[in-house]
Amino acid sequence: MTETKSRNYDVLPILAACLLIILQRVLLSAVEIPQYATNPGRFYIYSFMKVIAGAGLNLIPLYMGYHYQKIYRKNVFSYLSRFFLLYLFIGLCSNVFFYIRSSALNLHDYWLGFFPISQNYFIYAVSCVLLFCSTPWLVKWLEQVSPKLLKNLFFALTLLFVIFPTLFSKDLWGFQEGQNIIWIFYLFFLGYIIKQFNWINKLKFSFLHLAFSVVILGGLILLMTQISLIVRGDASTANRFSVPYSLFSMYYTLSLFIFLQWLSQKMALRVKGPILSTSLITTIVLAYWPLISYRVTTYEKKSFPTSGKAWLLNIFEFVGIYILAAILFTLVCLLLQKTWPFKKINNYLAFNSLSELSQKLRAVKEWLYKKRAIFYVGIFFYFFTFIQIFLLEKKEGWKQTIQVALKVFTQRQSILVLTTFIIMAFFLLLLLLTNRFWYVFSITLVIDLLLTVSSVLKVTLREEPVFPSDLKMLNSISELLAMVSPILIVAGIIIVIFLTISSIIIQRKLQHRYALKFNWKKRVVGILTLLVLLSGVFFINHKNSPSYLLFNLFRVNKTFFNQGDAVRENGPIIQFLNNIDIEIMPEPEGYSKEKIEEIMKKYDEEAENINKTRHDWLNNQTLILNLSESFSDPSRLPNVTVSGNPIPEISQIKKDTTSGLMLSSGYGGGTANIEWQGLTGLDISSLSPTLVTPYTQLVDSQQISPNITNLFDEKIAIHPFTASLYKRKEVFEKFGFEQFYYVDSPDKLTYTDKIARNRYISDESAYKETLKALQSNTETTQFIQLSTMQNHMPYGDFYDQNDFSFEGTAVIDSKKHELVTFMQGLNYTDKAVKEFIEELDKIQKPITFVFYGDHLPPLYSGNDMKKYGLEHHETDYFIYSNAYSREQMQKLNKKVVSPNNFSALAFEQANIKVTPFYALLTQVANDLPAATIDPVSSVSNRYNGKQIFVTDKNKMISENELTKAQKEILADYNYIQYDLTAGEQYSAKWAEQKIES
Template identity: 50%
Template sequence: MIEKKVRKYPFITILIASLFMVLQRVLTSATVIPSFSGNPDRFYLYQTIYCIFFIGLNLIPLYFGYYQKKIRKTSLVHRLSRYLLLYIVMALSSNLFFMALRGSFDIKNYWMILFPISQNYFQYAVACVLLLLALPYLVDYLDKINETLFKRGMIVATIALIGLPTLFSNDLWNFGLRGENILWLLYLVILGYTFQRFDIIKKINHPKRHLFFSLAAMIGSVFLMAQVSLAVHNDGSSATRFVVPYSIFAMYYTISLFVNLEKWQNKSQHFFVSGRLLATFLIAIQVVINWRLTTFSVATYYRDAMPHLKMMWVWAICLFTLMYLTAVLVFTIAGYYLQGTRPFIFLEQKLSFSSLAQLKAKAEKLIHWIGGKKRLLYVVGFFYLFTIGQMFLLSGNQIAVSVSNTVNAYFYILFHRQSAILLNVLVIVLFFLLLFYVTNRYWYSFIFTILADLLITISNFLKMSLREEPILPSDMTMISGMNEILNYVNPVIIVAAIIILIAFAYSAIRLERRAKKMYRIKFGWKNKLIKIGLILLFFGSLGFVNHKDSPSYLLFNFFRINRYFYNQKLGAQINGPILQFLNNVDTTVMDEPEGYSKEKIEEIMAKYNGEANQINQERQNWANNQTVIFNLSESFSDPARVPNIEVDGNPIKYILNMKKKTTSGLMLSNGYGGGTANMEWASLTSLDISNLSPTLPTPYTQLVEKQKSAPNITNLFDESVAIHPYVATLYNRIGVYQKFGFDKFYYEGATENKLKFMETIDNSPYVSDESAYKDTLEVLNGNLSTSQFIQLSTMQNHMPYEQDYYEANDYSFIGPAVIDSRKNELNTYMQGIHYTDEAVKGFIKAIDQIQKPITFVFYGDHLPSLYSGNNMATYGLEQHETDFFIYNNKYSREQNKKLANKIVSPYNFSALALEQAGIKVTPYYALITELTNQVLPSTTDPAASVSNNYNGEKVFITKNNKILAEKDLSKKQRDILRDYTLIEYDLTAGNQYSAAWAEQKVNQ
């Protein structure tokens, strides 16, 4: 028997090129790139190292062109399926490894395995594969060109592709910083072919000298251009002008290195490997250095988890290079032996083809299979179009996808929400199949499904036109009052609905009778029960759609469904009304604490009735015109407190000075870059959001309207007013404030209580804080005789932070906390909070002139999401702390009172405000006072709060920023906390035995 000869390939060039590619990846993502202005010596050292290794990507296509004769003999088309399977296995293994190591699961990382090209992760690898497939045809064409013409063509191409970009210092052909463009790689392949065709390598003398001079020239260009840049630009911005793969210096170094490696290969007669091993190794290299989860984890998790390596960054380079190379070695060995296993061979044979005839046969087989499912495909196609029309109808012409970005609805839905459309279709079609498997009546099932979807569409359209909100599970309680609801519906619509219902029912009967044989399917009862059971299991799992890492939760993440609890209207528009309804099905308010009962709640109420009497012995009666203002300042925080950043100047000098004189400190925010209404809810209700279930991250939209009573701080006052200089549709504020008992709500677009001052600053789209304070002063001066509470939520510093918002730019910073692409945003943000600082100064001066006692609580709701250079696992707490202070105006009895609290939660503000004002409390606020003064403030785990869609683990924070668990508290603290938790459960999820108790006013 004749053994098949295994073709061997030279490996030295591939090995060195791969090592260089790994080092290039480490240098650009796993280490912090030093700046010229920050540390010139480190900059030069870094660039010297980078210059040695950055041309690795050039060597591979040169190799392909040089060894084109060997490569052409391999049937690359036949092996495409093998390479694809290897890529899938390696990418999947990387995902599973990091999931196990970090204990986190993100379905998007698995979804991306199927679409690597669309995400542009493997631009270089895909270009190389395409060139390899075209190599036989390309070489056949080149072989036919005579030598003189070929040489002239190569000279012209070299001048155009290398000479001109070097001369003009511009990427004329869009090759990119790494040279991954297919045109550039094609040139390198042809250059490698040129070396082989004219036997150029043998003709080059003294290759080591060339290598030395070429590398010296490459490195020297950095030092030379740095000095030129200093002279011309007064900085080092042009130092790396020639550190691109297509510059003359880089190509001289590339060719010199390639020549030396090939001469070494020819002399050694070793380092030859099989085609299978070579291909496996190259695939492993590309997956390891380009797969998103791997590079993200190394660059933003492991690097930041080892901050000491930032100082010893050369050691960091060695460490991360070793990590990458170890992964490549493991993948190569495992992938090589995997290709000999039966399952792998079976899958490869199913996918592979060697000719167009084989490809055509496989395609015909697939088409025949699809043809057998055409009736189901008709259903899928119909509801696909129906869902698009449904989303169009609910969206109108425009969709406000954020507070400052409105887009064309048709374009956005068609080109950005296909995943949501497909999941809607999946849910609808599974409902149809459930009916069909149960009845075996195609048309009855189809028409009933249409009617159900049509009813969903019409009811959502009507509700959104009336209340700017889709149908929610809580609306199902209104079915019992259907007669009252129909009174609000136009009779024409009711008649039309009845006619449509009759028409569809008649059509279903006629179609079923005429085509029943064509559309009935015979299947055994076991098969039917299995299918029905699986569908029911699917629908049953949707009841856990907000339980983190549940199958339905992961499914919704897989299809990129955003919960949008804060904006139900937007959720229905871009998710579809069905998915938005399902988003709100799984909302457990709060787990029942042990020992909850009416008797226990009455016991707690009696206990704090006594506490209130004791506290009030040291407090004074309320002034008739006692006023409290809660000012939530959007995204306000001191950027100088953020780790890894140094701010030049002080944009909030007045507020920081005020913090030194008054009760002040840091507030624990549950959100980062969002979650405004949650902080507002906690401050108004004095309830802790971290006690709520993870399935209820937005109480404004998921809880408040379901409560029979919603006790809050407005219960203490004769008049309560809310001011929000923006639209009120977000977070259902209109409904929430009405439920809370606010007498007036001033907001943008209000028909009755209109904002009087709407000025903005320069080009900012948001109403300025100064304008908001002017409206607040109008409200304050409008009531000088009765007690008054004002909830003011300002908007000036809301994201985004466009560079052209403000004409002035007085503040700058340095530090890696903000990535380069967002530095201008932080500059804008700092200018904005400076204007807030000035506005606060003016407002405090104004309230000092108003002749009634005013207690002013100022706090930021969360940090802006600008500090992506910091790892949340390391700096989570610091990035979830905002600034607050509490000020008493000149007419307050205890103007200069200063409390000891330095770190608080938003639910503490009511107790702090009452204590700062020195006025009496009700028993409910006696409980909040005990909690505030005796128990550490709590929040959700800040290291896990990158997303504001999920309530994480409850933790407690000491004044020294130490994180503790509940078990670390004292017995007295745990007792108070238990009382508080039972009351919170009673008010939110329980029977509200304590509602009237919590809503009572102070007895003078």
Template identity: 45%
Template structure:
């Protein structure tokens, strides 16, 4: 006989909910204390954890106990799913609003809840709950003796025997196990039928419970725990162990035994869906996004006082409890709204429907085949697009490509399919014809695929928004394409057009056309979604958060690689939101002409004291990959000094520190600044990589190379990254030596097992070019690769440097040792290089600099040490004058051209008169290095003094502010404006 109506059993879900929430917080947000270091906190933590772990046991016992009262439990599956959707969406919204991120998995599990096993307990309970009333009815018919026998048999076989033998006899390895849930569910049914728990006196239960609870601390001392809570599997402590089973049964029986508590009859309290509270709490705390936040953003610090520790646990606990109560109340109210309630009822199934499962699946397919067909076509087209890029960029073809596309780009394929589907919906809203919309959408995506293949084949670059401006030059574009391709494309378009007409006529009557309200909705929703493309690179914007959730990597430094990983459509969208630069006040042709005239005069004044010209001069810009003195890194000591020669050389020549705009990356941005004289910090945050996002769209790209007769670039690596081949061509380089180019690198030696060509070989290649006969001025851009990440144990004697300090983690120590050895090799190679340069009987000037620090110092706070973690070494050396024009000067890369001309006492052109003024009269400007733990965004412009301190722009003098404004106007004109000053910036020195 079931006496649940006369007991406090209805409060079990609330109590179980509270225990579950506490258990999840202790699992995710708290690191288990050590029994030796914090004995009292250790006992308190594990006592709370073990007791709270029985919350899941109690709810299963409760469901079994009340199963006879639960009518048509299978019909509640649709409402359970409604709860999951609501709570899942709340989790996504919470993560987006509070933490500016979520994962596509958070949406996927709403459609396929059991696909990732995120809700193991719910999955185990489901079948027992659905068929609980049937099982309960069957057990009810059994005799008293049979039920008593089962009550003895189940605990003995499934609980006592595994405890005695210490083996998992029935594959019960967690409290979520289907077998364990079944045991508790059946016991709950039997407890509801028999009054066995009620027959035991409450006093005896309480005494037994107290004894077990007092024994737990003793057990914890005798057999201490040292595993993470999530990995706890023990016959003493797991919630499926004998002690925890006893505690669960005793507490459950106490709810049955005590007299009914009269609770408030207030309308809100009465309307609170008690039975749904545990479900809400379970779904909420098990959501991957919530579990992640509890584990990371809300994780308690280990070294805090016990009082503060308990207080923080209590605060998180109460916050989650309140959230669950509010969520449950709101969801329950929503479920009673007419339309939602009708949908829930329509989706509900009965036991009789199980016999009709094949027919139901068929009916679902028939009702939704058109949408499914669109999705399948979208998946297929996106897969083919990405595979095509793979084949073009990863030759020769391998069968593994077919699998690689799915394994590396599954999320991006899904996102592209969503974009395809929305595009179809938009076209369908316009035409109100299914086949017209489908064929048109398919045609557009096929054309994109073909255009992508052609563009990559011709330019080694995917389709970008800048290419749309070339539509006006369609005749010239078509001349570049094989006529056969054009003919095939035209035939394909005709076939699509005819097919759409025939299909529309043939299947015209198999679907209902939409009314005007639906059509407006079909048009508006995709347009609203697609408008997000214009904010895709805005920091913390919703479109950027969504793209990040689907694993989209913009890869602006490697656009073709981006198309290979993300697909052509997504990579195109990545490049839509690229505002180049904010327009400075007063931008006009008239004002630009005034500035040009102003610095025409400035050039004349500077040149009065300059005696030399560029004729027969050789200037080398040497970018040394990841080079920076590690002993300048805060909280780090490397001994002996790995770069003794450079340390000495910097004292003998013009030298100082360069402000890098990157940390661990951004090489091309330093190149761009040094070659153009423009500052990255003036650009928009949506344009992080000028080489791929800016230079291709510029009609004219003024650069330092414009001043020279001969321009040569050397990069001892492949040139696929950063669009260097096309950029250097636009900058006027005559030759580009790289690994795989038609201009062969003579020296390609590597050190140890390093995959990168050594700096010694890079310098030898440079010397070979310097010694070649030539007339006139010459510029060489050398970008080395030896010290590029990762810093694996490449070198045979990397352990010769001792690393100490608190700037790095244990995992980084070996990498820093390898890195330091690499610097030492560079230092020795540099000494040989300078020695050879000194023997050359013609003027050679070297501007040598490190592009950024290696990202190895993960224990140093960027907010505290941002500036020193972005300072690299540089020097300017001339083999004939050896004159020191400055020392210990802090500069940015855009100043190197002006500093090189000054070091050689070379006259300047008007544009470089402007750069000279900016270099000499303004503090060095850069991106704010303290605004991010890695690479900061453009636009966060700061100034840095000679002693490495930030300077506010408001502290600049009136003259400095005017100079800065002139500089920004010219930069805007050259990059985002009308280019009134482009030819002026390109003119040679007179």
């Protein structure tokens, strides 16, 4: 069998190309690049391996040119569909792998995956495919050229593409490290020349040429490094001749190819074409698909070991992993090509000529034309969705109106597309059920219109979207309509009447044109499929459910704390769906009225036992819960060394009173979740993962919301900031606060001073506001919820003087000034707290002051959150008793607490009596380790992770590691929490009762 007729291909050049491509990818992405200044030996080894690996990309077009006779006689177009399907399969599998590793999906990745040529993406692979398709025409032209002209063309192109760039040390033609399409076509031509002039047999001692070329490359790296050091003082130009298109690299590439080709022919090492093409596709996708290279660099990069041996082993280990992945994917893809689904899809997509491709495109066009009515509906609702989001955005003047329109089109495409898909799924379901096109269109439009109008009105009035729970208000439709402008009501009635009449007329006249032509089997399958797809709305917030992944893929904003901003970003439909899947808390086994009554009785007795040694409440007993925004000691963070102590006063207070660390469920955010736990005594880590923000997702649904204000006569909230976030106004009203002081509130803030250029009201002003409230009532019991906002992000150039500095890798360069600003703010807080406590000691009534930070600022991105998750979710707290109450107080030894422990600990330090509910909370605080959300799984603050416990020795443990007695207390607590939040509220009145005089 002659070579030209053989169906097998020489394998060694391609095998070497695959190995070198993998080595190059590992060197570029998977290990840190050594610098000459820090490690010259490693720098030389890396540079040498990189230039050796650089020939891998050159070998493939050389091979194609050399074996042109086997390619140009093939029908190259017939292979494209198979190549594309294999590429998609490998890419999608890789994306699934990296999603598991990083929990991140990106719609843009999929667009570029399906259409890599659309944005000059995946340049090398696209260029090789274009070369493959062009081979028949290219070879046909080359065969018409005389040998003499071929030689002249070869010398001319080599002079331009190799000699000149080498002489001038510039990428003159934009070859992009050998991935440019012009360079790839040149290499094909070079392979063609090697074949035409029989260089394989004419070149003697090919192995010696290869060895000599390798020595030259190594010597050049050594020589150019020294020259670079002399001329520039660094090694920046050490690799100037190591690029794939330099004369020396080309000598090595040609020597390598000729030797491997000669050896492969001599040893008859050949494989079938499908094996060769599948191996190439697999290797190139795994090594050069930009999504994979980015993910490898971001999530899989090896550390930089001190040992050179360990460094080399890291490289070889990663090369081995890559090779195993390539082999595995190759075997799977070879088997996949033999399966019935692959063959069917391939046959559907395949074409043998451009005319056949044109026919297939015409068939698609005809199909689209037949279904044009449905596509027109999709286009209509796409633009209708645009109008929805546009109307929700705030606009002032025509310039901003244009900016908002452009913003929606350019930044919300994924939301527009996803919303259109959802609407169309609903539309098609109704159409399959009724086969009445215009009735279904009108119904869908009316529903969408109602949601649009109600959302715009509600966002305007209350800065929140329409919630699924709002549907309950339809029972009071007359009251709702009374709140709406009569003009809107009349306009709505006219629109509904118009759509009803027009749809009836059109449907009757054009029934046959728009009726579905499906048989009953297809309709049933379609209905069932759409029902399954739409049922995903009930699992949107279940982590890793298909609908959860889909919403992540389309970049849906899952932040629940600011529903107003979220609906502007997501649109009313998606935000409505976002709020459907809210499971409050899993029901404990055996939950019943009898079980709750049994627990209540148990803690009635426990309260009696506790109160035997506690004092009665005084008539003016006072408690202050002070949430200090982002307060945390930066010196406790790993990889941060602070110069000086920005909080010396609070550090001393912590030594003198009950104090320690508080476990925060958030990092950089989640303030209201901490606040909710402090006020209610309930634990967010016991709630369902789908309930992210209790203020906005839970409190509305509770008939009764027991909280610490129930124990006091006067209840005041001070929040020196806006109250629009987290629905605080509505929540605090439901919690029973009588006065709520915030910016622009009816209860005016008296003190609103700020420090220098800080945009937030100072902590000093907040404490003055609190002192005013304390001094206004010395007769009755008083509770104050205080949130101080001075240290809220962002941290700009606020202060005229910054007295503290730091060192360490925990803070990246762009955040370093922010941490300096933050520490200065802490120092101002420290001074304000000292002054506030001095004033508390002057007040003649018993005051217990609980101070705590809600979460850390988002400044420590240089640290590994998985390694230091706990440290990034711990803030500082202390409980202080003023001078008036100090005689009866008792200092507690509680090193690690949760926010839900504060009320019980405050009452214990004040040594005052508790109700049965707070007797339960006292046992939880004293006998259970502090509970929180797993700090690794909750970094994003977007869902609740699994519950973990932290001991006073700051060790994380699971529920299984609790003692039997601790598990019993936890079970009692979970029963009561479930009953209050998601159950029948048998214990609500019991939890609300006050201290008996």
